[in-house]
Amino acid sequence: MGKSDEELQTQLELLKIEHRDLDQAIAALIEAGSPDQLRTARLKKRKLQLRDRIILLENQLIPDIIA
Template sequence: MNASPELSFEDMLRIRLEVLRREHRDLDDAIAALEAGGRGDQLTLRRLKKQKLCLKDQIVKIEDQLIPDIIA
């Protein structure tokens, strides 16, 4: 029962991945609300969508690190 209190690198990646996914969902909800309400100006919507794409890129990068390549 001498478990290390420190997280492994993979555990840290999984936590980061979950945080990024949550932020991505939140941005998606915010964009949808702005578009539905007609309150958002185009610049704000464009910035939010760009930020959402950035998050998606980070998510894919971490997923690639966590999922090993399978050579067929």
């Protein structure tokens, strides 16, 4: 059985918060001139994974109008 829209919406909000937090963390590392390129790359990769999950959840919540 799939998750309810309410559960999906809650999960979506949590992912968006984590995505925004990662965005701020990446910006802070870059601004600080951090030489840790590996850490920055890992954060960017995680951010892309979150974005993909956010898109999937939004697609589940929003009915396909062009069916």
